[in-house]
Amino acid sequence: MIGSNGQQGDRFDQNAVRIEPWGQGDLPLLKKLLGDPAMTEHLGGPETDEQLVKRQARYEDTGRDRMFKIVLEATGEAIGSVGYWERTWRGEQVYEMGWSVLPAFQGRGIAGAATAQALSRARLDGLHRFVHAFPSVDNPPSNAICRKLGFTLVEECEFEYPKGSFMRCNDWRFDLSVGS
Numbered sequence: 788m789i790g791s792n793g794q795q796g797d798r799f800d801q802n803a804v805r806i807e808p809w810g811q812g813d814l815p816l817l818k819k820l821l822g823d824p825a826m827t828e829h830l831g832g833p834e835t836d837e838q839l840v841k842r843q844a845r846y847e848d849t850g851r852d853r854m855f856k857i858v859l860e861a862t863g864e865a866i867g868s869v870g871y872w873e874r875t876w877r878g879e880q881v882y883e884m885g886w887s888v889l890p891a892f893q894g895r896g897i898a899g900a901a902t903a904q905a906l907s908r909a910r911l912d913g914l915h916r917f918v919h920a921f922p923s924v925d926n927p928p929s930n931a932i933c934r935k936l937g938f939t940l941v942e943e944c945e946f947e948y949p950k951g952s953f954m955r956c957n958d959w960r961f962d963l964s965v966g967s
């Protein structure tokens with residue numbers, strides 16, 4: 788099991804992670820996550836260098852939105868991202884959430900652990916009751932994360948991402964007012 792402090796009895800968990808606010812030096816990580824064709828297969832394809840530089844500036848100055856890098860406790864290495872941002876969905880103000888983990892670190896429960904931490908932060912912010920995630924219907928690991936963390940599947944829908952391009956997604960909703 789992954790603990791927030793990375794400890795499990797005497798054994799240090801090699802897959803333990805923490806989330807840290809996105810920082811000024813994190814453009815190289817962003818390029819690995821969103822500038823890569825395999826990583827963006829379900830996200831409309833890789834962004835250009837220009838788009839990534841603009842996105843880096845947005846991540847550094849997020850206002851009420853929150854972007855985090857996922858850091859491996861054992862080495863301090865940044866290996867992914869998770870975050871939430873405000874949007875209007877079906878006439879309601881909600882958070883949308885997204886996550887990414889570099890290929891070498893996938894399949895170890897890391898995205899799930901980091902997303903659970905991000906949900907706790909969103910609950911502490913206390914601004915919105917619902918968090919939505921919109922994984923492509925063709926993205927089984929991402930849908931599995933929603934299922935295992937207790938999101939409720941609302942419906943399958945057409946979702947616009949990136950702007951001007953529509954894909955078939957599942958609308959998953961997490962209720963921050965339930966549990967703690």
Ligand SMILES: CC(C)(COP(=O)(O)OP(=O)(O)OC[C@H]1O[C@@H](n2cnc3c(N)ncnc32)[C@H](O)[C@@H]1OP(=O)(O)O)[C@@H](O)C(=O)NCCC(=O)NCCS
Pocket residue numbers: 825826827829830885886887888889892893894895896897898899900921922923926927928929931932935
């Ligand atoms: C989606 C992504 C973040 C998952 O990262 P990860 O660290 O491997 O995720 P986790 O290990 O925490 O969980 C993945 C879950 O998917 C499950 N899974 C993996 N492949 C699966 C498949 N083909 N069918 C069903 N479930 C699958 C795993 O069993 C695991 O669930 P479990 O912990 O209950 O066993 C990673 O694949 C990624 O970065 N993809 C590219 C970016 C992306 O698509 N982001 C999502 C945008 S919505």
